[in-house]
Amino acid sequence: MGNIFSQFYFIPSASLTEKNTPDQTGRVFLVTGGYAGVGFQLCKILYAHNATVWIAGRSESKAQNAISLIKEESPKSSGSIQFLQIDLADLSSIKPAVKQFTSQQQRLDVLVNNAGVMYPPKGSTSAQGHELQVATNCLGHYLLYQLLLPLLTNTVASSPTGSVRVAWAASIAIHVDSPPTGILLNDDGSLKDVGVTANYSQTKVGNVFLARECAKTTPQTGVVHTAFNPGNLRTELQRHWTGLASKITDKFIVYPPVYGAYTELWAAIAPEVTPEKSGAYIYPWGRFGSLPSGIESSITGESGISAKFVDWCGISGICASKYFLEFHPEARLVIIDRDSCVGGTWNARRGYDSFWTQWMVGTAEFSDQEMSRPPDEDLYKEFFKAKHTTKYLESYIDTHKYDGKTLRDRIRFSVEVRSVSKKDGYWTVLASDRGNGQQQHTFKTPKLIVASGLTSIPNMPSLQGKESFEGQILHHEDFGSSDVLTSAKQNITILGAGKSSADMVYEAVKAGKQVSWVLKATNTTGPGFFVSPDGKGPYKNAFEISLTRIAATFTPSFLNGMNVWTKLLHSSEYGVKMMKGFWGTVDADARKSAKFQRKCLQNFDKLEPSSPLFWQNCAAGLLNHSDFFDTVAENVRIFVGDIEGLKSNSLLLKTGEEIASDAILCGTGWVPSLQYFTQAQCQEFGLPHILDHGEAKDEHAHWANLEAEADLQVLATFPQLQSPPDHYQKTATHTPYRLYRHIVPISESSSNEKDDRSIVFLGQVVVGNYFPTLECQSLWAVAYLDGKLDLPGKKEQEKDVALFTAWSRRRYLSNGQQGNNLTFDFIGYIDALLKDLGLTSHRKGWFKDLFAAMWAKDLGSLQAEFSKKFKYDNTVKSI
Numbered sequence: 001m002g003n004i005f006s007q008f009y010f011i012p013s014a015s016l017t018e019k020n021t022p023d024q025t026g027r028v029f030l031v032t033g034g035y036a037g038v039g040f041q042l043c044k045i046l047y048a049h050n051a052t053v054w055i056a057g058r059s060e061s062k063a064q065n066a067i068s069l070i071k072e073e074s075p076k077s078s079g080s081i082q083f084l085q086i087d088l089a090d091l092s093s094i095k096p097a098v099k100q101f102t103s104q105q106q107r108l109d110v111l112v113n114n115a116g117v118m119y120p121p122k123g124s125t126s127a128q129g130h131e132l133q134v135a136t137n138c139l140g141h142y143l144l145y146q147l148l149l150p151l152l153t154n155t156v157a158s159s160p161t162g163s164v165r166v167a168w169a170a171s172i173a174i175h176v177d178s179p180p181t182g183i184l185l186n187d188d189g190s191l192k193d194v195g196v197t198a199n200y201s202q203t204k205v206g207n208v209f210l211a212r213e214c215a216k217t218t219p220q221t222g223v224v225h226t227a228f229n230p231g232n233l234r235t236e237l238q239r240h241w242t243g244l245a246s247k248i249t250d251k252f253i254v255y256p257p258v259y260g261a262y263t264e265l266w267a268a269i270a271p272e273v274t275p276e277k278s279g280a281y282i283y284p285w286g287r288f289g290s291l292p293s294g295i296e297s298s299i300t301g302e303s304g305i306s307a308k309f310v311d312w313c314g315i316s317g318i319c320a321s322k323y324f325l326e327f328h329p330e331a332r333l334v335i336i337d338r339d340s341c342v343g344g345t346w347n348a349r350r351g352y353d354s355f356w357t358q359w360m361v362g363t364a365e366f367s368d369q370e371m372s373r374p375p376d377e378d379l380y381k382e383f384f385k386a387k388h389t390t391k392y393l394e395s396y397i398d399t400h401k402y403d404g405k406t407l408r409d410r411i412r413f414s415v416e417v418r419s420v421s422k423k424d425g426y427w428t429v430l431a432s433d434r435g436n437g438q439q440q441h442t443f444k445t446p447k448l449i450v451a452s453g454l455t456s457i458p459n460m461p462s463l464q465g466k467e468s469f470e471g472q473i474l475h476h477e478d479f480g481s482s483d484v485l486t487s488a489k490q491n492i493t494i495l496g497a498g499k500s501s502a503d504m505v506y507e508a509v510k511a512g513k514q515v516s517w518v519l520k521a522t523n524t525t526g527p528g529f530f531v532s533p534d535g536k537g538p539y540k541n542a543f544e545i546s547l548t549r550i551a552a553t554f555t556p557s558f559l560n561g562m563n564v565w566t567k568l569l570h571s572s573e574y575g576v577k578m579m580k581g582f583w584g585t586v587d588a589d590a591r592k593s594a595k596f597q598r599k600c601l602q603n604f605d606k607l608e609p610s611s612p613l614f615w616q617n618c619a620a621g622l623l624n625h626s627d628f629f630d631t632v633a634e635n636v637r638i639f640v641g642d643i644e645g646l647k648s649n650s651l652l653l654k655t656g657e658e659i660a661s662d663a664i665l666c667g668t669g670w671v672p673s674l675q676y677f678t679q680a681q682c683q684e685f686g687l688p689h690i691l692d693h694g695e696a697k698d699e700h701a702h703w704a705n706l707e708a709e710a711d712l713q714v715l716a717t718f719p720q721l722q723s724p725p726d727h728y729q730k731t732a733t734h735t736p737y738r739l740y741r742h743i744v745p746i747s748e749s750s751s752n753e754k755d756d757r758s759i760v761f762l763g764q765v766v767v768g769n770y771f772p773t774l775e776c777q778s779l780w781a782v783a784y785l786d787g788k789l790d791l792p793g794k795k796e797q798e799k800d801v802a803l804f805t806a807w808s809r810r811r812y813l814s815n816g817q818q819g820n821n822l823t824f825d826f827i828g829y830i831d832a833l834l835k836d837l838g839l840t841s842h843r844k845g846w847f848k849d850l851f852a853a854m855w856a857k858d859l860g861s862l863q864a865e866f867s868k869k870f871k872y873d874n875t876v877k878s879i
Helices: 002-008 037-048 060-073 091-104 132-156 196-215 236-240 244-252 257-269 293-297 315-327 387-399 499-510 542-546 564-570 573-594 628-635 679-685 697-717 770-785 794-816 826-837 846-851 862-869
Strands: 028-032 052-057 080-085 110-113 165-169 224-228 280-283 287-289 308-311 333-336 356-360 383-385 415-423 426-433 441-445 448-450 472-475 491-495 514-519 529-531 620-622 636-640 643-647 650-653 658-660 663-666 759-761
Touching: 028 037, 028 132, 037 052, 037 060, 037 257, 052 060, 060 080, 080 091, 091 132, 110 132, 110 257, 132 165, 132 196, 165 196, 165 257, 196 224, 224 257, 257 280, 315 333, 315 448, 315 770, 315 862, 333 441, 356 387, 356 542, 383 387, 491 499, 491 658, 499 514, 499 620, 499 628, 499 663, 514 658, 529 573, 564 573, 628 636, 697 794, 759 770, 770 826, 770 862, 826 862
Parallel strands: 028 052, 028 110, 052 080, 110 165, 165 224, 224 280, 308 333, 308 448, 448 759, 472 663, 491 514, 491 663, 514 636, 529 620
Antiparallel strands: 280 287, 356 383, 415 426, 426 441, 643 650, 650 658
């Protein structure tokens, strides 16, 4: 009670006010809701002391009126103040706002998450359907912080220790009107609706939790977080609060808004708020305080039993969740997403306006929901900007509803899995909020789908001297949310030889930067193979050609089936010569169009791939810009050398060359996303594990024998794979994937009753088009998890896996070592999965099957066919 009393009455005088605020010249503040109440008063103080102030909010007219009043009161200020359009109740408005902000500001010293809504009319919801207070007070602010974090972190380097901060608005309400534990959660992790009044209190506790958890990243980011109770104030916040209680409170225990501004000012600039105090709770009008004991001791995770758990939420997780819920609409399904927004590679945080897909219109979508055709300016030979995939996926999770909950309702964002174990028939998944390193969430489930994909965790190079480097170091994952192209930084260095590196090189040149592109000299498969997207004959582009079964037969693969045609092409002497000639022509045309030997700025010829296109031993991709090679040749300095280290403003190569660098962008790939499984678990499930982990000698010998026997079969069937060109061969450090059908662990028994059919892995393959692949994988997984799919015996499964591993190593060389490469083979893979299920509705007759591309709509009847075949008719609900 003393804690509550001391925040209402006899509050100590403010130690920091407009009278003694230090000069804030050169510092940038962003205040949400800064045109009314407490936020307005804070902005007024900051501007008067020469700060650069941004008022973020929905109403431009209110903001401009506030700005005029502030400028009138401080005519001698040398600061600046302007408006940033943002609607915290509409998550889709936040990234454009951040983009506008970062295009005009090179730093952000303090973010004050001040805005909020209190006691709106019952039933009020955000644009995405969340309860309005939850969306505005918590979700919007958290996404805003996530998108601004790169800029905040970058500002730390040029600022006094502890001066870059994020302040989160709490309330006295957490002391008087919140549950004992602070918040109550539904099974899917969302806030439980406990009435408008208590919902408000829960959102304020939510901000305390956000501040506390984000504070655990302070040692890494340097950004200090606090939560504050601004005080009991009469502001615009209570616009929905009327009646007798409001009148009594207003008369006896509320204070003018400026007092709340003193609290926020203290959180923002007081020297007492040091990195050691990150996560602290602040009382009115600027002093450290304590939280209610129940909240302080509360564990912010949730535990419970769900019939389904899906790990992370890129395209794989969305598709898997959708299909499981189609046939189990009442399942208590939870989706865990490591990122702060949906979509994996294609999410809003990673995207940027000129990020293009490698897919064409009509193929990058699920069969039950068509993607709207992008405008012509966002199309290039039927390829389109990635932001349309982002928009499509965001819409998809909102439009698919089961048992009253959308897919979005079931997602827990920014949560990272730490470990997985099984006991007494249930999987236990321990997870934590990103960055805190502690187990904060516990999920238990009888069924587990792992759908984390292959591009979740960035591979950052180890760079000696990194601590002395004064510029930015970013992975392609953070390129879209950074300010690197709009900042004053001019010397940009890109590392890596793949498609992501090429994209960043092109964008940096177009942004007017001085660009250096560094390729490794050793331990590398060499530069990527980037080819023209032009189509032939009736096909609009090269990707459409790759979607036909006739094109699939032009590559040697068991997945295409062995028939007269495929034997002619790949097993006969005549066919092998013909295929060598065909692929040689394609390769030569690609090299000729690039003109690698042309006059250039520096070393353009070093971009010529060292491996033939057929073998795919290097990275590869289709060009999204007709002037890509011209742009690079004329404007980019290309270096080939291994990195020695970094100096303050440069990168050093072992060749002795020194490259001026204000920012280093890393297109250096990804690391395995299944790191929460132990090595023993990886061995048990058939996931890659360290070769010297201690695998039993007889087990190692068993697989060696199987793969040696399979290798003989590969070479006998496809003699052209016996003599690959000279190439770099990666040193294998891990075993390959040994999942049956690239989805499930090899079964001890083919019997549905005896099998432990409780875990599946989706999206762990390299394919040309993930959308149809994941649809078919998801259907296959549902049948498997429900015990409706008959599998061959263990020996047959092992032989199948060994054959694919041996073939993959021969077919794709170093890039086939992991045994999951299906770059040219995904149509055959899809056919194999659907054949297992006995489904045929996707076939179109022999001629179209061979020569027509596979479109998303071609899979549109599979769900109904699957439902009828496996007798799900009574459980399937329409969307």
